Each structure stands twice: as C-alpha cells, then as structure tokens.
Amino acid sequence: MAANVIVIGAGVYGAAVAASLARRGARVVVVEAGLPAHGTSGATFSWTNASAKPAGPYRDLNVAGLAAHRRLAAEAAGATRAGWYHESGNLQWAEAGDDEARQKLRAKVTGLLDDGYQARWLSRSEAADIEPGIDPAGLPADEIAFFPREGWVAPERLISYLLSVAAAHGAELLTGDGVVALETSAGQVSAVRMASGRALAAAALVNCAGPRAGVIAELVGLDLPMRNTCGLLVRVSAAALPVSRVVHAPRVHLRPDGAAGLLMHSPALDEAVRTSDTGPVVADDTAVGRLLEAGRALCPAARDAAVDGIRIGERPIPGDGLPVLGRAADLPNFHFAVSHSGVTLCLHAGGLVADEVLGLDRDEALAPFRFERFRAAPGPAAGAIPS
Ligand SMILES: Cc1cc2nc3c(=O)[nH]c(=O)nc-3n(C[C@H](O)[C@H](O)[C@H](O)COP(=O)(O)OP(=O)(O)OC[C@H]3O[C@@H](n4cnc5c(N)ncnc54)[C@H](O)[C@@H]3O)c2cc1C
Structure with a gap:
C-alpha cells in the first residue's frame, strides 16, 4: 500500500x-x-x-490571502471553472446617530490607511453612483467607507x-x-x-x-x-443583479450571488441558529423574515425577489x-x-x-x-x- x-x-x-x-x-x-x-x-x-x-500578523496573513486570490484568478482567467473571484469592493457605514460606531469606523479606516491598506471615504451620492442597487435613502450623507480591493468569492x-x-x-x-x-x-x-x-x-x-x-x-x-459559531444566510433571486459589490450596512450585509442572486447576512440574527441532534437549525421563525426585511429595505430590486435558499454554516473557530x-x-x-x-x-x-x-x-x-x-x-x- x-x-x-x-x-x-x-x-x-x-x-x-x-x-x-x-x-x-x-x-x-x-x-x-x-x-x-x-x-x-x-x-x-x-x-x-x-x-x-486587527493590525498585526493576522491582518498581514489576510492581506497575503487577498494577493493569493488575485494571482490565482489571473492564472485561471479563461479556464472553464474560473469566475469565482469578484474584486468588486466593499462599502461599509455606521448606523445614523450611533456616534460610537461612527467613531470606531473612522479609527479603523485611519489605522488601515496608515498600514497602506486601500480605503477611501464616499459621500451618499458617490456611493449611490458606484452602487445603484442600494436605496440612497438608506445611506448616510457621508462617511461611507469604501475598500476597493476587497470583494467576494463563489x-x-x-x-x-x-x-x-x-x-x-x-x-x-x-x-x-x-x-x-x-x-x-x-x-x-x-x-x-x-x-x-x-x-x-x-x-x-x-x-x-x-x-x-x-x-x-x-x-x-x-x-x-x-x-465554533453558526451563521444564517438567506439567498433571494431577483430579475436582474440586485447589487454588484459587497455591502456592510448596519443591519444587514449583502453581496451578489450568481447572475441575479443576492445573499443576505446579519450577525445580529446568527443567534437564531441552534445546534440540534440533526445539525444546526433555525430555532427562531422570525429570523429569516427579519433578515429579508432588512435586505429588502436597503435594496429595492430584492423587494419582489423570491427566497431560493436558506443556508446555515458553522464557522470553524479555534x-x-x-x-x-x-x-x-x-x-x-x-x-x-x-x-x-x-x-x-x-x-x-x-x-x-x-x-x-x-x-x-x-x-x-x-x-x-x-x-x-x-x-x-x-x-x-x-x-x-x-x-
Ligand atoms: C455565516 C458564515 C459567514 C462567513 N463569512 C466569511 C467571510 O465573509 N469571509 C471569509 O473569509 N470567511 C467567512 N466564513 C468562514 C469560512 O467560510 C470558513 O472559514 C471556511 O469555509 C472553512 O473552510 P474549511 O475548508 O476549513 O471547512 P469546510 O468547508 O467545512 O470543509 C471541511 C470538510 O471536511 C469534511 N470532514 C469533516 N470531518 C471529516 C472526516 N472525519 N472525514 C472526512 N471529511 C471530514 C466536511 O464534510 C467538510 O466538507 C464564514 C462562515 C460562516 C458560517
């Protein structure tokens, strides 16, 4: 053998x-x-x-992780199975009126810029221009952080x-x-x-x-x-691509998923997932509805979109x-x-x-x-x- x-x-x-x-x-x-x-x-x-x-070896490892994705995506461009890497950028902002969260985001962006990480601030109209899928009424007037070299993977x-x-x-x-x-x-x-x-x-x-x-x-x-902790994700299928980049709004996180899919997540709703003898289950019936509501409020194209998947994942956390x-x-x-x-x-x-x-x-x-x-x-x- x-x-x-x-x-x-x-x-x-x-x-x-x-x-x-x-x-x-x-x-x-x-x-x-x-x-x-x-x-x-x-x-x-x-x-x-x-x-x-946080700054230090763990962030450095992640920065190297992003570079490795770029290299592999470039190497595989044109291959039949390529198309998993979407360096679309990521938008993030704090809840209106939440000064502590705003302050935290400011400090984070300052620290990242000091570290040579790409980030910039956008106003509401600039963010709406690059992400027309988001209802501008859901955006603050300013201090929307944009991280252009981030994205998502299929x-x-x-x-x-x-x-x-x-x-x-x-x-x-x-x-x-x-x-x-x-x-x-x-x-x-x-x-x-x-x-x-x-x-x-x-x-x-x-x-x-x-x-x-x-x-x-x-x-x-x-x-x-x-x-380990569990996380709840809801996927909806719209008529056209609802958003084209990763969005971290205070109440919901969104990203594209496939041709016209939208994936929604909210850390606040992860506690609705419980482990059972048969694996993790959504123990709180209202969680999926609340996640959908938050996603639809922010993204008009998702308002009539049908739910086509509820996913529960278990994070492997040492x-x-x-x-x-x-x-x-x-x-x-x-x-x-x-x-x-x-x-x-x-x-x-x-x-x-x-x-x-x-x-x-x-x-x-x-x-x-x-x-x-x-x-x-x-x-x-x-x-x-x-x-
Ligand atoms: C809700 C949620 C959101 C997340 N968001 C992000 C994010 O935004 N960005 C990010 O980078 N990461 C994110 N993560 C984390 C990321 O998804 C995981 O770190 C990653 O998928 C783990 O991959 P893995 O290969 O280690 O584990 P897995 O994908 O779980 O693969 C492990 C495999 O091992 C197999 N296995 C287990 N035991 C045995 C056995 N005894 N014999 C043989 N096979 C076995 C399993 O069947 C499984 O297929 C998120 C996770 C969750 C749940």
Missing part, C-alpha cells in the same frame, strides 16, 4: 492544500465525509477582506477549480467516506481508517476538517479547542479566534489548516501549510498560528470574531 499525503476535507482549505501539494509533485488523496463544498464553505458569506482584522467554483488542478496532477478524491481513526507508528501518523473500513497509508496528513478539526485532532490525542496552521510539534507529519475567514485565507495559508508538508520550513510565517500556543498558559479570551 503506497503512502500518500492524506488531506481530510474538501472545503476551501482541503482543496487549496491539495492543489498546492499536487502541483509540486506530491501524491495526494483528499478524503471527504460528504461532498466537496458541502461543509462550511458551501454556507459562507465569503467576503475577501483584511479590513475586519466558493463552490473555487473548490471545483482547485480540485480539478489537484486531479490534473494526479490527486485522488474519495467522497462519502469519513475518517474515523488515525494510526500512528514511531511518532508519526501512519494510516487513516475510514468509516467504510478502508485504510489508507499516510506519508503525511493535513487536517482540513473545518468545524470538525478538533475531532480529527483528538483521534491522535491532540486537544484543539474550538469555539479557541482564541486565530488560525491554526502548520505542523504539530509532537507529531511532525500531522498538519493543521483550520481557521475562520478561511475563504480569504485558504490559498495563501493553505500554500504555507503545503510548504511544510513538503519539508519547507515556514517558521517565520507560521509562528503566531502554531497549534502549540494552546499548550502555553491560556491567554485572554478573544472578543468578537471578525469575518
């Missing part, structure tokens, strides 16, 4: 890691309990950004492209069979056991199991604390909110690729993780994101998790 690099999970991370490895000659098998893109990556707002992240298309690249370089994809056990020998992972009973020899393993990453880590006795990336010190062929904001990060962070699988040390880049930080004295609990 030949040993391969086993990548667990076919979401954005698994697909990115597999493509990066296979391109460079590694023998890769991606094992997926369900189907590609049917995990969190199929139920995400997928806004590509670094503006929501994750299913991205995953499909990355898996096709991996397959073209010999990678195998096994679906509908989950990993239930890991075998170790001489301080290394040696094999994975699947629910079907099948066993696969492992030269190395990459844990890209998203919200279930802690379960995979536990199979080899590694305690990865996770504090205990301190930061990504967990790279090799496990105690089990050197076991690697992590786990984070929130995975859509923004997957190409760059996945590439760094793949480097280490291939023996290229990435200590400088990955030091702040190592699993081993959870073994040190617990730090302060992180606050809200930025997208």
Whole structure:
C-alpha cells in the first residue's frame, strides 16, 4: 500500500492544500465525509477582506490571502471553472446617530490607511453612483467607507477549480467516506481508517476538517479547542443583479450571488441558529423574515425577489479566534489548516501549510498560528470574531 499525503476535507482549505501539494509533485488523496463544498464553505458569506482584522500578523496573513486570490484568478482567467473571484469592493457605514460606531469606523479606516491598506471615504451620492442597487435613502450623507480591493468569492467554483488542478496532477478524491481513526507508528501518523473500513497509508496528513478539526485532532490525542459559531444566510433571486459589490450596512450585509442572486447576512440574527441532534437549525421563525426585511429595505430590486435558499454554516473557530496552521510539534507529519475567514485565507495559508508538508520550513510565517500556543498558559479570551 503506497503512502500518500492524506488531506481530510474538501472545503476551501482541503482543496487549496491539495492543489498546492499536487502541483509540486506530491501524491495526494483528499478524503471527504460528504461532498466537496458541502461543509462550511458551501454556507459562507465569503467576503475577501483584511479590513475586519486587527493590525498585526493576522491582518498581514489576510492581506497575503487577498494577493493569493488575485494571482490565482489571473492564472485561471479563461479556464472553464474560473469566475469565482469578484474584486468588486466593499462599502461599509455606521448606523445614523450611533456616534460610537461612527467613531470606531473612522479609527479603523485611519489605522488601515496608515498600514497602506486601500480605503477611501464616499459621500451618499458617490456611493449611490458606484452602487445603484442600494436605496440612497438608506445611506448616510457621508462617511461611507469604501475598500476597493476587497470583494467576494463563489466558493463552490473555487473548490471545483482547485480540485480539478489537484486531479490534473494526479490527486485522488474519495467522497462519502469519513475518517474515523488515525494510526500512528514511531511518532508519526501512519494510516487513516475510514468509516467504510478502508485504510489508507499516510506519508503525511493535513487536517482540513473545518468545524470538525478538533475531532480529527483528538483521534491522535491532540486537544484543539474550538469555539465554533453558526451563521444564517438567506439567498433571494431577483430579475436582474440586485447589487454588484459587497455591502456592510448596519443591519444587514449583502453581496451578489450568481447572475441575479443576492445573499443576505446579519450577525445580529446568527443567534437564531441552534445546534440540534440533526445539525444546526433555525430555532427562531422570525429570523429569516427579519433578515429579508432588512435586505429588502436597503435594496429595492430584492423587494419582489423570491427566497431560493436558506443556508446555515458553522464557522470553524479555534479557541482564541486565530488560525491554526502548520505542523504539530509532537507529531511532525500531522498538519493543521483550520481557521475562520478561511475563504480569504485558504490559498495563501493553505500554500504555507503545503510548504511544510513538503519539508519547507515556514517558521517565520507560521509562528503566531502554531497549534502549540494552546499548550502555553491560556491567554485572554478573544472578543468578537471578525469575518
Ligand atoms: C455565516 C458564515 C459567514 C462567513 N463569512 C466569511 C467571510 O465573509 N469571509 C471569509 O473569509 N470567511 C467567512 N466564513 C468562514 C469560512 O467560510 C470558513 O472559514 C471556511 O469555509 C472553512 O473552510 P474549511 O475548508 O476549513 O471547512 P469546510 O468547508 O467545512 O470543509 C471541511 C470538510 O471536511 C469534511 N470532514 C469533516 N470531518 C471529516 C472526516 N472525519 N472525514 C472526512 N471529511 C471530514 C466536511 O464534510 C467538510 O466538507 C464564514 C462562515 C460562516 C458560517
């Protein structure tokens, strides 16, 4: 039985890691309990950004993530499966009368500009010009922040492209069979056991199991604390494209989704989602209606648009909110690729993780994101998790 690099999970991370490895000659098998893109990556707002992240290594990682998206999109332009990357820009403003939120946004934009990040202020008429899909009555007179290099990704298309690249370089994809056990020998992972009973020899393993990453880590006795949260998204289908860029209004977040779709999200309504024995459910019947109401108030084209999808996603959030990336010190062929904001990060962070699988040390880049930080004295609990 030949040993391969086993990548667990076919979401954005698994697909990115597999493509990066296979391109460079590694023998890769991606094992997926369900189907590609049917995990969190199929139920995400997928806004590509670094503006929501605090200054420091985490923001830098996200900035590099944006650059990696640009590079891949340019490389794939014209390919059949291309068309996942939309660098449309992002508009954001504070609630009228909420001075604290206004002040916070001002400070954020100032900090980002100081950091060399592209941002500018728009007036109501300037914002309405670039985003005619928004009702100008819903915009403040001024102080609308615009982040021109942000945008959104169609994750299913991205995953499909990355898996096709991996397959073209010999990678195998096994679906509908989950990993239930890991075998170790001489301080290394040696094999994975699947629910079907099948066993696969492992030269190395990459844990890209998203919200279930802690379960995979536990199979080899590694305690990865996770504090996942759920999010509610509603998609409507309009007659024509309702908005053409990402919009972060105080009560609702909007982005285009496909030819004439509009995806709506509001962090305030995420608590309507509860976990049950059968997975997450919308426990508050009024949440979808309230989300629709907020989206329709802001976007006239959505007023007559029919709901054609309610998506619930589970954010994979490591205990301190930061990504967990790279090799496990105690089990050197076991690697992590786990984070929130995975859509923004997957190409760059996945590439760094793949480097280490291939023996290229990435200590400088990955030091702040190592699993081993959870073994040190617990730090302060992180606050809200930025997208
Ligand atoms: C509501 C919401 C909004 C978000 N907004 C943004 C945003 O604006 N920008 C952004 O960048 N990110 C955002 N995120 C986060 C982002 O979507 C995730 O970080 C990313 O999709 C995680 O990808 P993944 O590949 O790690 O996990 P997943 O997509 O969940 O993939 C993991 C895969 O592993 C498989 N798996 C699990 N266990 C096993 C097993 N035992 N054996 C085999 N396979 C297994 C699963 O079936 C799944 O397909 C959001 C998430 C949510 C829920």
